[in-house]
Amino acid sequence: MSVWNIIYTYKEGLLSGLLVTLGLCVIIWLSGLIFGVLFGAFAHRQKKSTGWFLKILSFLLASTPVLVLLFWLHYPLQSLLGVVIVPFITAAFTLSLINIVGVAQIVRDALDDFPQQYVIAGKVCGLTEREIFSKIELPIIFRQTIPQFLTLQVSMLQLTLFASLISVQELFRVAQQINSIIYKPIEIYTALAVFFIAICLPLNLFAYWFKNTYTRNVSEK
Amino acid sequence: MYPKNNMLLAKNINKKIGGRDILKNISCSLESGEIISIIGPSGAGKTTFLRAISLIDLPDSGSLEIGEDRYQFPIKRVEDIRYPYPNLTVVFQQFFIWPHLTVRENIILALRGNVDKKHFNELVGLFQMNEFLDRYPNEVSLGQRQRTALVRALMLKPKYLLLDEVTSALDIEQAHLILGHLKHIAEKGVGIIFVSHALHLASKISDKVIFFDDGKIVEEGTSKIIKNPKTDRLKKFINISQQII
Numbered sequence: 049m050s051v052w053n054i055i056y057t058y059k060e061g062l063l064s065g066l067l068v069t070l071g072l073c074v075i076i077w078l079s080g081l082i083f084g085v086l087f088g089a090f091a092h093r094q095k096k097s098t099g100w101f102l103k104i105l106s107f108l109l110a111s112t113p114v115l116v117l118l119f120w121l122h123y124p125l126q127s128l129l130g131v132v133i134v135p136f137i138t139a140a141f142t143l144s145l146i147n148i149v150g151v152a153q154i155v156r157d158a159l160d161d162f163p164q165q166y167v168i169a170g171k172v173c174g175l176t177e178r179e180i181f182s183k184i185e186l187p188i189i190f191r192q193t194i195p196q197f198l199t200l201q202v203s204m205l206q207l208t209l210f211a212s213l214i215s216v217q218e219l220f221r222v223a224q225q226i227n228s229i230i231y232k233p234i235e236i237y238t239a240l241a242v243f244f245i246a247i248c249l250p251l252n253l254f255a256y257w258f259k260n261t262y263t264r265n266v267s268e269k
Numbered sequence: 270m271y272p273k274n275n276m277l278l279a280k281n282i283n284k285k286i287g288g289r290d291i292l293k294n295i296s297c298s299l300e301s302g303e304i305i306s307i308i309g310p311s312g313a314g315k316t317t318f319l320r321a322i323s324l325i326d327l328p329d330s331g332s333l334e335i336g337e338d339r340y341q342f343p344i345k346r347v348e349d350i351r352y353p354y355p356n357l358t359v360v361f362q363q364f365f366i367w368p369h370l371t372v373r374e375n376i377i378l379a380l381r382g383n384v385d386k387k388h389f390n391e392l393v394g395l396f397q398m399n400e401f402l403d404r405y406p407n408e409v410s411l412g413q414r415q416r417t418a419l420v421r422a423l424m425l426k427p428k429y430l431l432l433d434e435v436t437s438a439l440d441i442e443q444a445h446l447i448l449g450h451l452k453h454i455a456e457k458g459v460g461i462i463f464v465s466h467a468l469h470l471a472s473k474i475s476d477k478v479i480f481f482d483d484g485k486i487v488e489e490g491t492s493k494i495i496k497n498p499k500t501d502r503l504k505k506f507i508n509i510s511q512q513i514i
Binding site for chain 1: 368422
């Protein structure tokens with residue numbers, strides 16, 4: 049059975065797995081975009097409180113394997129709290145948390161490192177604070193952060209594979225189930241790669257293009 | 270072009286940075302149409318003074334009059350400051366050209382669509398900027414960036430123009446071109462303070478020269494003080510500068 053035969057034969061199962069993966073992604077991406085940006089902006093404004101909280105949280109998350117985190121939140125924590133939450137929600141929550149912290153760090157760093165001389169130049173030219181924000185700060189920060197942001201989102205898509213550990217019926221779990229029936233691991237995982245490449249490659253290429261086209265050296269060198 | 274009574278008056282300006290006195294009781298006045306050069310060694314406080322009187326880094330004590338606006342330092346509520354920009358504007362040593370905009374966009378951004386095309390074309394032609402107007406700052410040379418910063422400020426038609434080493438990245442021909450234009454706009458009533466290491470340029474265009482050292486005004490007068498300095502400190506500074514040239 050070739051890769052294309054596998055995709056064709058198990059198209060319904062793979063499609064349902066793909067939809068679960070994409071559903072997870074949409075939740076993770078949107079929560080990162082909305083809450084990550086807000087969290088990062090707060091961390092920049094309130095360096096001593098929110099800023100430190102973000103630093104500690106990001107160190108902790110960066111040091112903890114995603115698999116372990118998913119396991120902790122799904123089994124021990126739920127039995128400790130006496131609740132049962134569906135695996136999809138647990139996976140969406142855990143991966144969203146990682147994404148929110150990742151995006152917040154990108155935003156916080158971009159705001160912290162923003163060269164103040166551009167703001168001063170706007171000020172002495174008579175621009176208002178609002179104009180300085182919308183015409184100078186925002187476009188520069190947007191251009192500087194978009195490539196990093198997209199790269200992080202691609203990584204988050206790949207991390208959804210770990211959701212299979214807690215029985216989320218996403219693409220990787222479907223692939224494992226197909227493999228248990230026909231035992232063709234190379235072809236099945238290559239088929240899986242086709243799906244991921246189809247989504248990740250355009251995003252990576254877009255990040256690369258955006259970086260080369262719009263990101264500029266802001267150091268005045 | 271501008272009323273003659275416009276004046277920038279700084280009295281007893283003091284500024285500490287990191288516990289060190291950078292400006293010690295500096296007073297000076299700039300009238301409309303006047304060009305003042307501030308000269309002195311590195312670390313003398315020239316740039317700090319420029320930043321203080323332009324309200325970028327507020328002085329610790331002293332007072333400032335910019336046209337009809339009065340400022341008494343220290344100021345309790347920074348939010349209450351009525352900034353004098355763009356009537357007063359500054360061109361910095363490091364240019365501060367916005368990197369996401371082209372040279373043309375940098376020049377016209379603060380004009381909010383009210384571009385005086387004649388003035389724009391005049392300045393762009395004078396400073397030979399046509400060939401790089403649509404390039405981004407990272408695609409042009411240092412000298413071209415310096416001209417961009419200057420033209421961005423000139424397009425605002427300020428009454429007071431504070432310039433920090435604006436000829437440092439220019440060749441001698443371009444520096445003379447810019448100084449000639451500064452003389453021309455001063456004749457129209459713009460008051461200019463010009464910080465420079467280049468004594469020959471300072472003596473050429475200035476009505477008044479102020480020599481700074483260690484945060485103090487050591488000597489001031491007409492541009493003749495460069496040829497006939499009274500203080501030993503200025504004599505030494507001029508001798509060393511001439512040896513280097």
